[in-house]
Amino acid sequence: MHPTTPTNTVAGHSAPAAGFEVPLEMLAACHLRVQSQCATLLRLAPHMAAHGADRQAREAAVAVMRYFDTSARHHHEDEEVDLFPALLDSMAGSDAVCLRELIAALCADHRVLEASWSNLRRVLEQVAGGVTPTLSSQDVQRFVGQYERHIAREEAELLPMAARLLSDAELDRIGLAMRARRGLCAADAPGPSILPGAPSISPGPVST
Numbered sequence: 001m002h003p004t005t006p007t008n009t010v011a012g013h014s015a016p017a018a019g020f021e022v023p024l025e026m027l028a029a030c031h032l033r034v035q036s037q038c039a040t041l042l043r044l045a046p047h048m049a050a051h052g053a054d055r056q057a058r059e060a061a062v063a064v065m066r067y068f069d070t071s072a073r074h075h076h077e078d079e080e081v082d083l084f085p086a087l088l089d090s091m092a093g094s095d096a097v098c099l100r101e102l103i104a105a106l107c108a109d110h111r112v113l114e115a116s117w118s119n120l121r122r123v124l125e126q127v128a129g130g131v132t133p134t135l136s137s138q139d140v141q142r143f144v145g146q147y148e149r150h151i152a153r154e155e156a157e158l159l160p161m162a163a164r165l166l167s168d169a170e171l172d173r174i175g176l177a178m179r180a181r182r183g184l185c186a187a188d189a190p191g192p193s194i195l196p197g198a199p200s201i202s203p204g205p206v207s208t
Contacts, residue, residue: 020175024159027083030075031151037067038144041120044127045137052132061127068117074181076110082177083162090165102157109150116143 020026040060048057084103091099120143126133166174 020179021172023078023083023171023175023178024162026175026178027075027078028155028159030071031155033067034072034075034147034151037064037072038147040064041140042144045135045140048127048132048135053127053130058128058130061124065121065124065128068121072113072117074178076114077181078174078178079158080107080110081181082174083158086166086170086174087162090167090170099161102153102161106150106154106158109146109153113143113146113150116146 041064044057044060044064047060051057053061084107087099088096088103116139120139123133123135123139127135
């Protein structure tokens with residue numbers, strides 16, 4: 001069996017310490033961090049309505065941009081470049097229509113998420129620069145909802161399928177590719193919250 005620890009499980013998603021040696025658990029842990037950043041985005045709009053682009057808003061905008069510009073992009077690449085092809089290879093010679101449909105749908109989700117993020121990012125850049133633009137709660141909620149649906153499908157269908165189909169050797173190869181994509185940087189560690197009640201945001205470059 002591929003090495004895991006009791007806290008690093010795909011099903012439980014309680015794996016903040018998941019490393020590259022358990023790539024599926026690391027992908028699940030990245031989902032938790034995406035949800036943390038989305039929660040901060042949801043708090044940012046009402047915070048700005050009350051306080052404008054104050055220091056907390058600026059720092060939150062910078063941290064959220066850093067995450068979605070690097071870690072979220074790496075996560076999509078982990079799946080499209082490494083995980084999805086490995087899954088298709090594992091089904092070679094079999095009827096993989098359902099798998100191909102799932103992968104096509106998830107890739108389409110990635111393009112939608114990237115387009116939505118591009119629109120939000122333009123506003124966050126202004127916030128980071130001390131300008132107080134209108135951060136549309138509707139746009140934020142749309143982006144968060146898109147991610148919630150995408151994550152739900154990956155956790156219900158993609159990750160359990162990968163755990164069943166991929167060999168230890170293939171998982172090791174995926175883990176090494178994920179490390180290389182990040183330049184062998186250290187695993188993400190949570191940092192201090194920016195907005196009151198917000199989940200932790202890493203103050204530096206993150207790696208999932």
